[in-house]
Amino acid sequence: MSRPQYILRGVVLAIGALAFLFPFYYMVIGSLQTKPDPSVVGAFPNIANITGENYVQINERINLFQGLLNSGIFTGGVLIGTMVFGLLAGYALAVLQWRGRGVTFALALLVQVIPFQLLMIPLYVLIARDYGLADNYLGMILPFFINSTAVVIFRQYFLQLPKELFEAARIDGASELRLLWGIAIPLVRPALITVVLLTFIGPWNEFLWPFLVTKQSALQPLAVSLANYISTVAASASNPFGATLAGAVVLAAPVVVLFIVFQRYFVSTNIGSGVKG
Template sequence: MAVGAFQASPTNTPAALVPTGDWTVQNVVLVDERVDLLRGLLNSFIVTGGAVAGTLVLGLPAGYALARLRWRGRGALFAAMLAVQMIPFQLLMIPLYIQVAGMYGLGDSYLGMVLPFLVNTTAVFIFRQYFLTVPDSLFEAARIDGAGELRIMLTIAAPLVRPAIATVVLVTFIGPWNEFLWPFLITKDTALQPLAVGLANFITNVATTMPNPNGAILAGALALALPVVVVFAALQRHFRAADLGSGLKG
């Protein structure tokens, strides 16, 4: 994809890693003229950043409460959360659209695009499973010292589950970043549409009429995929076993 994006005449057959032929940036320039890559990337980062922030702010305490606190209805709520994961998001789009655009009036807005992704039940499940692996003695010692639950979560539990946080950030980032149907449904203003929507419209309506359609499509796909690769590369060093027993004596 990266090689074909900068070739003057890429083919449909797999290209060599360093192919011969003319190299050009014209493919990227032509896509940018019709899609505005920088604006699309900015919109995607706003929507995805809002989803990631909401998942961390709301999902981390939810996972901690399901794993470490004792309260009535905890098991039933966890079962309901697992049941929600079995429902395809596409089945919820029409009622969500009626609620978000009709009742809340959030059509053509960043908040309207972010709202359905504000809490990720998969992220809550990951946090819960990681918090369950933290030794109980760490929590008991902190409570004896007078620490509240919020302080225990932020200063003791969260640093020990950094692999879970990295996993959640990556999983949450990929979903909204590549989402097409919901932003396309809720947003008609092209100035607010994420890059995935802009590129889909470009490929459908414009790319096939260009002199080098393969190169244009590959250039657009590269612009959409590159940030995900960068995020994964930045977080990959955190995908390791946590030192959960480092705070224990003996």
Template sequence: MFIGSLQAMPDTSPAGALPSTGLTLGNYREINAQVHLVRSLVNSGIFTGGVIACTVVFGVLAGYALARLRFRGRGTLFAVVLLVQVVPFQLLLIPLYVLIVRSYGLADSYPGMILPYAINTTAVFVFRQFFLQLPDELFAAARVDGAGEVRILRSVALPLVRPALLTVVLLTFIGPWNEFLWPFLITKQTDMQPLAVSLANYISNVAARAANPYGAVLAGACVLAAPAVALFIVFQRYFTSTNIGSGVKG
């Protein structure tokens, strides 16, 4: 994909996947002139960053409550969380659109794009399972010392579930970063559209008129994929199991 984005003329043969002479950055200039890559990347960063922040905050709170707090209906509530995961997001598009645009008046806004993704049941499930693995003795000792639930969550639980936190961040990042349908429905303003939406519009309306449409599309795909690859490379060293039993004797 990267080599194809640098080719002046498209070469779809197997040999075209190997570096060759005549490589150019013209495809990147071509697509930047049409979709403004920097502005689209900033929009994607705002959209994705807001979704990640909401997912982590609500996922941690809900996962901790389902794992460590005792209240009536906890099992039923967790079953509902699992049930929500089998509902395709496409079935919710129309009611969500009516709710966000007509009821809340959040069309052409970043909150309108972020709110439908603010709570991720998969993140809740992942955090709950990790919190369940923590030794009960750690929480009992913290309560004996007078710590409240918020202090226990912040000082005891969160430092031990770093692998889950990083996993949720990476999995959450991939979805909204590549999402183009929902942001396209919420805003038609080109200066607010994420990169995935801009690329979809480019492929549909402009690519056929480019000097090298394949190269321009591949250039946009490389720009879209680069942050996800970089994030995985940075985080992969942390995808190790924490020694959750190190805080207790025996």
């Protein structure tokens, strides 16, 4: 690639990055303004118009810490189920030989094309009426406990591993769980990070199911609390625009931080290190 092409690519990528980052920047700036300024000039506000009062106001109404804690419990439970069952199912579909493996994988793919909204009413009846798990963390977590997307991702990564590694370990008497824990998982570390990030975003921002299954505000994730604030309380706030954006910043911040910290794992791989030496 010539130098002009290299510079042009850098300029295009920089413009694209700025275009994608601008809404988040505008959200942060809007959350810090004493008086809302929806014009283009509002993206570069006067220092005198900057305040942290919007965060104080929304925290007084919906308790940001409790909302973050509920979101963390909900997301953490989903992550545990996704990682455990995703690793076990992905390993079984990629490494083990058993009758019906192809059909099972086809069903895992089929599940992904079924909209969650179609299952919401029967799931609500099952969770709330039959199991009695309304207004319960477990009731929020169970429908998302097994993630077919994670199963597919882990399967694809496990398929890339050299079969000789597993055959040699089996000859030495290693069990399948030992193979999974000692050989397979360390070699698919990028897949672990990818699944965690992709899974984290879903339940962390999930609104409809927690809103449906929880009525107590003390149990609602931050996304639900923020939506309730917008619909019932925001109109009475001195700066509803700024307070709403403040809540949105608090909700989005953990996802942004996680992505910045772990984004390099999306493109990194160390599978080849397992066959060196």
